[in-house]
Amino acid sequence: MAKQLRNIRENLLLALDTLRTHKFRSFLTVLGVLIGTTTVIGVASIITGLNNRLVDTMEQYGSRSIYIFKFEPGIRFNLTREERMRKPLQYQDAVAIRQYCPDVEEVAVDMFYNGPAPGAKYKGQEMLDAGIQGATAEDFSINGATFVDGRPYTELEDTHRLNVAVIGSDITKRFFQGEDPIGKDIIVGGNTFRIIGALGKRLSFLGDNSDDRTVYIPYWTFRKIYPDAKENLIVAMATPNRMNEAMDEITAVMRRMRKVKPDQENNFGMATADSVIKQFNQITGMVALVMVVLSSIGLLVGGIGVMNIMLVSVTERTREIGVRKAIGARRQDIVWQFLLEAMTLTGAGGVMGIILGYVLNFSIRTLFPSVPSSVPLWSVFLGFLVSISIGLFFGMWPAMKASRLDPIVALHHE
Amino acid sequence: MEPFSTTEPEVGTGRDGYDSPSPDNIVILAQDLWKTYDMEAISVNALSGVSFSIVRGEYVAIMGPSGSGKSTLMNLIGCLDTPTSGQYWLNGRLVSELTDDELAYIRNKEIGFVFQTFNLLARASALHNVELPLIYNGTPPAERLERAEEVLRKVDLGDRMDHRPNELSGGQRQRVAVARALINNPSIILADEPTGNLDSATGDEIMNLFERLHQSGNTIVLVTHEHDIAARAHRIIHIRDGKIDRDEKVG
């Protein structure tokens, strides 16, 4: 065993020596391997970064939150006839969920503004991209909103349809630099609201989070001001560790409320932090697959280059092989010598690829801070392993060829 | 000694001072060796039916004109090449039946070969060239270096260990080749013109080295053109046109 290790070490030193002798040629040869490895690391780190950020973003809204929509969440290009005919979710649906779902702890109802952002005004200053949303008081606690100042509105303020507001962090930043926003009046879409709370900054997935630009007003106030708005979003919070049960109960209640016949599909959709992350993983899985195919092509081309250069190397060093065999090298010694040389070659390409991958990752983070890329350790191991395997695989034939040389024929090679 | 049960070859005339050849002390036994090179137009017989035997501890010189087949014969004896026909036993084993690994072991441990053209690794230092055989039998690095330095000093190259072959003179290269052949303490030393590039003083030193090895029981076969070198051996085999011309006892 020690003897085996010593031989490997010996061959490794030899291989490194050969690499040093042919720096440029070696570099060109492993360019394919280098690019392949960099691609693997680069794409893996972007995917990992996006994934981590998505998880963080979703988790701030609570892992127990269940969102109920009119449509199944996800990207789609056209709606079916049935989907076009669906009626909006009703406030009554939320009431029913609260009443009939034992595993639901709390329920909130949100209502969105229909159309382009109305913008907000404060003391002659204007913020054009500010939005407005109606939300019941429970919304803040279920969605894990943090208050840096003030308080959420009460149920009483909601049912009395008072013009009070809780503002997102970007609005505070825009209008109230060094000023206390609480008690100030803000104008949104021509209506004046008294600010009673200011929210902390939300994490965002890509770009900024529109929640930070939103003025939250009580649900019933919203309905009074915007009687035409129809689309409700219901958010339910499950009791701890009862997510599945809660979802089953909600499904049953919603089917009853929306009069779905037993043989019909649900005519509403549900999402959780988990389901959003899963959906995203499906997309990134596809991206990863494309990456694997692309980098495989690079690695294959690189591998053929390695095989070619190893054949050249064997021919160039035929006399050396003859000498080694003449003084007692066995076939396996020669095979290992050339295999290790090929693996060192591609391994070095892999290491350079990994380094380049880190550089790439660093550049992405500095140039595009919103893409939170980070190099996952598994991709480093994978990249290194694959690059070495390329050497092993494509170096096999040249190494076998070298080992089968007849000593005298090799010694007499010109 | 099973191979001997088949065809008992005719062995050379008795040599005084040595054990008479018997199956037990014959190290090299060649029977009707032929080596034919098929060229495009003609075929060349480098060896045409060579038979002889060498017993343990013998000191044999092979002489003959250029192109007579001396190197070809040495390569066969050294298990580097295979005859076109004929049989060759080394230490009682039929070489054509040995596996690749067994041949490698013999070339590494049992035979020390000094090539006419040195065959050193061009990119390696003298020291590394000399320690090379030890790498292939798993000697630890420290011991390898120690032994390589020792044997290099023996051939008077203690001050040239880090030189590459192209930084050495022809005679120095030859001595590196000799040192490499000796490093594994092989029982058989085959040297193809080991003093061809040496001045008489250095040549003498190498010959003294061989003499000492011979005295400690090693079998030595060397090819030479020089009569006074050959005269130090105890037997001279003369080769001409691939055949044994004369097999004489001297000394």
Ligand SMILES: Nc1ncnc2c1ncn2[C@@H]1O[C@H](COP(=O)(O)OP(=O)(O)OP(=O)(O)O)[C@@H](O)[C@H]1O
């Ligand atoms: N690979 C080969 N192909 C063809 N012919 C060869 C080959 N090797 C040797 N020969 C021929 O075999 C003959 C014997 O060659 P060999 O090298 O054994 O001679 P030698 O006695 O060692 O000569 P020298 O004293 O010059 O070294 C020569 O005629 C040579 O041309």
Ligand SMILES: [Mg+2]
């Ligand atoms: Mg010769």
